[in-house]
Amino acid sequence: MATITDNKARFGILVFPGTWSDGDCHSAVRDALGEDAAFVFHKETDLSRFDCVVLPGGFSYGDYLRPGAIARFSPVMQAVSRFAEQGGLVIGICNGFQILCESGLLPGALMRNNHLEFRCQQTYLRVEQAKAPFTSRAAAGQVLAIPISHGDGNYYADDATLARLEANGQILFRYATADGQVTPEANPNGSRGNIAGIVNERGNVLGMMPHPERAVEALVGGTDGLVIFRSIADAIRSRAAAPHH
Amino acid sequence: MQFNARVHVMLKPAVNDPQGNTVMSGLKSLGFAGVRSVRVGKFLTLQLDAADQAAAERQVDDMCKKLLANPVIETYSVEVSAV
Numbered sequence: 001m002a003t004i005t006d007n008k009a010r011f012g013i014l015v016f017p018g019t020w021s022d023g024d025c026h027s028a029v030r031d032a033l034g035e036d037a038a039f040v041f042h043k044e045t046d047l048s049r050f051d052c053v054v055l056p057g058g059f060s061y062g063d064y065l066r067p068g069a070i071a072r073f074s075p076v077m078q079a080v081s082r083f084a085e086q087g088g089l090v091i092g093i094c095n096g097f098q099i100l101c102e103s104g105l106l107p108g109a110l111m112r113n114n115h116l117e118f119r120c121q122q123t124y125l126r127v128e129q130a131k132a133p134f135t136s137r138a139a140a141g142q143v144l145a146i147p148i149s150h151g152d153g154n155y156y157a158d159d160a161t162l163a164r165l166e167a168n169g170q171i172l173f174r175y176a177t178a179d180g181q182v183t184p185e186a187n188p189n190g191s192r193g194n195i196a197g198i199v200n201e202r203g204n205v206l207g208m209m210p211h212p213e214r215a216v217e218a219l220v221g222g223t224d225g226l227v228i229f230r231s232i233a234d235a236i237r238s239r240a241a242a243p244h245h
Numbered sequence: 246m247q248f249n250a251r252v253h254v255m256l257k258p259a260v261n262d263p264q265g266n267t268v269m270s271g272l273k274s275l276g277f278a279g280v281r282s283v284r285v286g287k288f289l290t291l292q293l294d295a296a297d298q299a300a301a302e303r304q305v306d307d308m309c310k311k312l313l314a315n316p317v318i319e320t321y322s323v324e325v326s327a328v
Contacts, residue, residue, distance in 0.1 A: 066315055073312075102315065109317040114263045156260060156318055190263070 008036040009236040012050035014080075014096075016042045016060035016071045021093065025056045025213045032216035033229045042074040051236040052089040053080060055096025057149065057211060067110060067152045068098035077103055089133055089232055090205040094150055097197075097207035106200055106207045107165070108157035114190025118151040122221070123188055123210055125196050126176035129169050133235030134199065134206045137227045143180045144173070144224040146210040148188055153209040155191035155198075165198055173197035173208060247328040248293055248301040254314045254321045255286035289313060292328070301325045 011029045015022045022039060029037035040047065047053055061070035071077065077099070084090050084105055092100040100106040113119060124145055127138040138144065157165065165171050173196040177186045187194045189209070197208030212225030256262050262284050269283040291308075295301035305323045314321040 065312070069312060069315070101317075107317075109315055111260070111318060112263055114261065116263055116267055154263075158259070158317075190261070 008034075009233045010049060010051045011035060011037040012040045012047055012053045013037055014040050014042065014053065014055050014076055016058070016074060016099075018059040018061055018063075019056050019095070020058035021056040021095075021211065021213060022058070024211070025054050025093070028213035028216045028225065028229060029054075032223075032226060033233060035229075035233055040076060042071070042076045045075050045079050047076075047079045047083045047088070050083075050088070051239075052091065052232055053083055055080070055090070055092040055099055056213070057094030057096060060095055060099065063095075063152070066098075066102065067095060068100075068102035071095075071099045072102045081105065084200070084205050087202070087204055089235065091134070091228075091232070092205075092207040093211055093213065094148075094153070094209055097209055098152065100205060100207045105205050106198060107161050108155055108198070110152050110209070111154040111156050111190075112152050113150070113154050113188075116151075118149075119153075119188050120149040121147060121188065123148050123196070124176050124178045124180075124186065125173040125210060126180050126182060128171050128174055131169075131203075132231065132238070133204065134228055134231050135172055136234055137231040141180060143176060143178065144215075144227060145178075145222050146212050146215045146225050147221065148210045149214075150189070150209055153189040153191065155189075155193075155195045155209070157192060162192060165195075166193075168201055170199050170201065170203075171195055171197075172199055172206065173210070246295060246297065246301075248295055248298070248325050249328055250291040250293060250301065250305045250326075251324045252289040252291065252305065252309060252313055252321060253286060253323075254289070254309075254319050255284060256318055257320055260318050286319075298325060298327065 174194040215225030
């Protein structure tokens with residue numbers, strides 16, 4: 001609590017054994033975005049002091065059994081479920097997306113990349129839905145350059161689930177070419193429908209394989225990731241400004 | 246009573262298996278021209294204590310549902326035998 005001030009959005013960055021992008025997320029929020037961030041160890045059980053909870057990338061619990069399968073049972077994940085139920089904003093990046101799917105907070109599953117290779121590269125994401133709380137700073141159809149770094153990012157959901165995601169506008173990002181064409185060649189891992197990021201039905205939980213926290217400095221690959229973080233900060237501010245019921 | 250359990254976890258038939266496909270092309274390049282399909286899954290062995298066979302089977306089934314298999318993409322089968 002000590003580091004958190006009242007006039008900044010408060011981001012909780014979860015840390016599981018094997019998480020590796022927690023430092024990048026912390027730096028993205030504090031240094032690039034200018035909001036407040038604090039690390040949250042996986043044994044903690046209360047997230048109520050935060051406005052947004054971030055599940056960073058990495059290899060929680062060594063990816064044993066399946067990526068995200070063990071992390072799901074961490075004490076903090078009960079708190080994440082409660083936080084999401086109460087409407088709190090949750091963003092799972094890479095391994096965080098895998099954990100959210102394993103937890104049932106998001107539909108579908110992330111499988112081994114279809115070519116079996118680990119891919120660490122720039123990708124281009126077409127913004128499918130420009131809306132609060134995660135993409136309000138973008139325009140629909142805008143292309144964001146945000147890198148991936150994963151071996152298990154192949155999004156799978158059955159036909160019925162995919163149709164539901166589509167109908168509800170839950171698909172936020174698809175892998176595309178730099179000029180926004182969604183093609184098989186632009187798909188780095190075999191994901192169905194080139195899906196790179198989805199939200200839950202309520203729209204307050206986002207999972208995405210690309211790493212926005214690694215696209216927040218012009219010096220190292222661009223700042224398109226800030227579009228997402230700034231959208232989140234906007235959403236938090238407008239909630240704070242709204243009258244309480 | 247003590248039981249041994251053997252659990253097979255496989256991708257659902259409708260789910261593409263890139264590992265299986267890669268193993269198949271490896272087998273073909275070794276000259277096993279007759280291979281028609283390969284699916285790669287997981288095989289787990291467990292030892293557990295339970296009151297009886299039925300209770301052991303229920304426990305292992307529960308383990309599969311909660312952790313050992315992901316019902317979105319996988320199916321499982323369980324064999325339990327008394328030690």
